[in-house]
Structures are given as C-alpha cells and as structure tokens.
Amino acid sequence: MSDSTRPLRIGIMGGTFDPIHHGHLVAASEVQDVFNLDEVIFVPTWAQPFKKDRRVSPAEHRYLMTVIATASNPRFTVSRVDIDRGGTTYTIDTLHDIMAEYPGAELYFITGADALAQILTWKDNEEIMSLAHMVGVTRPGHVLTDTGLPADKISLVEVPAMAISSTACRRRVGRGGPVWYLVPDGVVQYIRKYGLYRMAERSASTTSMTARVAREQSLRKESEGE
Numbered sequence: 001m002s003d004s005t006r007p008l009r010i011g012i013m014g015g016t017f018d019p020i021h022h023g024h025l026v027a028a029s030e031v032q033d034v035f036n037l038d039e040v041i042f043v044p045t046w047a048q049p050f051k052k053d054r055r056v057s058p059a060e061h062r063y064l065m066t067v068i069a070t071a072s073n074p075r076f077t078v079s080r081v082d083i084d085r086g087g088t089t090y091t092i093d094t095l096h097d098i099m100a101e102y103p104g105a106e107l108y109f110i111t112g113a114d115a116l117a118q119i120l121t122w123k124d125n126e127e128i129m130s131l132a133h134m135v136g137v138t139r140p141g142h143v144l145t146d147t148g149l150p151a152d153k154i155s156l157v158e159v160p161a162m163a164i165s166s167t168a169c170r171r172r173v174g175r176g177g178p179v180w181y182l183v184p185d186g187v188v189q190y191i192r193k194y195g196l197y198r199m200a201e202r203s204a205s206t207t208s209m210t211a212r213v214a215r216e217q218s219l220r221k222e223s224e225g226e
C-alpha cells in the first residue's frame with residue numbers, strides 16, 4: 001500500500017520487448033513487491049544503441065504487445081517516451097522524460113543480469129546512477145554481479161528463473177513452434193494476427209527452395225551427360 005507521506009516509488013523496465021515475455025513480467029512483478037513500488041512503467045525502446053545492426057519489429061507492434069501483456073496488472077503501465085522521442089534510445093533520456101512526468105518520485109531502473117553487466121558502457125552511466133536506483137535481477141545463463149558498480153546505487157534481486165528470451169520466442173514462431181505460456185495469451189494471438197516473426201520461416205523455406213532448385217539443376221545436368 002502506498003504511504004502518502006513518502007515520495008512515489010516508480011519502477012522503470014526498459015526493453016526492446018520484441019516480443020515481451022514472462023521473463024520481463026516476472027522480473028517487474030518481483031521488483032515491484034520487493035521495493036513496494038507504486039507503479040512499474042514498461043518503456044519500449046525506439047532504437048537500442050547496441051541492437052542497431054539487428055532487424056527489430058516496428059515500434060508500434062512492440063508497444064501494443066507490451067500494453068496487452070501488462071493490461072491486467074493495476075501497477076503496470078506502458079510509456080511511449082522512448083518511441084515518441086525517436087532516435088537512439090539512451091536511458092539517460094528515458095529517465096529525464098519520466099522525471100518530468102513524475103516530479104519528486106524515486107526511480108528504480110530494472111535490468112536483467114545481462115544488461116546490468118554492460119551498464120558501464122551506457123551513455124552517461126554515472127548520471128543514470130545518480131538519478132535512479134539500479135535493480136539487477138537474476139536471469140538464467142547470466143551471472144548477476146555488481147562488481148565495479150557503486151554499492152549504494154545498485155541492488156541485486158533474485159527472481160524466479162525464467163529461461164525465456166525474445167530471441168528464442170521469435171525463432172520458435174519462425175519455425176512454426178508454439179510460444180504459448182512463454183508470452184501472455186494475448187501476445188500469442190497478436191503475433192499470429194499480424195504474422196510477426198515469420199521472416200525467419202520464409203527465409204528458411206526460401207533457402208531450402210534455392211538449395212532444392214540447385215540440386216535439381218545439377219541432377220538434370222548429370223543425367224544429360226554434361
């Protein structure tokens with residue numbers, strides 16, 4: 001329950017969310033509980049600086065999937081600040097935008113162990129840590145550590161292990177596999193409705209088609225005695 005005499009405590013979960021999955025949701029829910037956060041704001045990126053060489057789904061799809069996934073939790077909201085600002089998504093800008101919307105709030109920026117390990121390479125990371133408390137959460141396959149980071153600015157939280165990544169979800173859909181129970185039901189249906197992540201399937205089938213045509217051509221040449 002929120003205490004009106006203390007500042008609002010706002011969690012921020014930034015992510016590419018392509019698609020959002022239960023690993024993101026469990027992490028946010030656990031941190032909300034541990035720090036008694038009034039709200040956790042999910043902030044889909046526009047262009048994450050370290051993912052610029054990747055194909056990423058249009059921001060509106062990622063935003064809508066995030067809205068669908070979080071709709072049932074009264075403490076979860078979704079912000080468009082990174083999408084509407086556009087350009088490269090730097091967390092320092094995210095924090096300034098959220099601070100402008102919630103003056104005086106205490107900010108808690110939530111990251112998985114993999115993202116936390118890179119934080120010293122983020123733009124203006126010292127200022128980031130002066131504006132928000134960083135909360136690193138456990139993630140299967142990654143070591144959660146605060147080595148080299150200022151102890152008073154970081155907390156480490158163990159969350160139920162969810163061995164899920166957006167990459168694995170995209171690959172599953174691409175090969176026609178299920179993502180039920182890895183992502184919320186509404187997100188499964190959204191992915192199907194808009195045919196997201198089928199490129200991998202198409203390019204795989206194109207590749208196998210190309211290989212088959214080449215094989216057929218070489219067999220024909222052999223039989224024609226060339």
Ligand SMILES: Nc1ncnc2c1ncn2[C@@H]1O[C@H](COP(=O)(O)OP(=O)(O)OP(=O)(O)O)[C@@H](O)[C@H]1O
Binds near residue numbers: 014139167
């Ligand atoms: N299974 C998980 N458990 C804990 N934290 C997670 C998990 N998946 C993602 N996160 C954290 O959520 C934030 C947003 O992650 P992101 O949207 O990049 O998902 P991802 O699964 O890592 O995506 P991709 O596979 O496309 O790189 C990051 O801080 C990341 O570390």
Ligand SMILES: O=C(O)c1ccc[n+]([C@@H]2O[C@H](COP(=O)([O-])O)[C@@H](O)[C@H]2O)c1
Binds near residue numbers: 048050
């Ligand atoms: O500010 C930076 O330099 C920076 C560099 C890499 C990642 N981030 C942020 O880290 C969050 C998680 O990103 P991602 O791609 O792992 O979902 C997201 O909010 C990104 O904007 C931020």
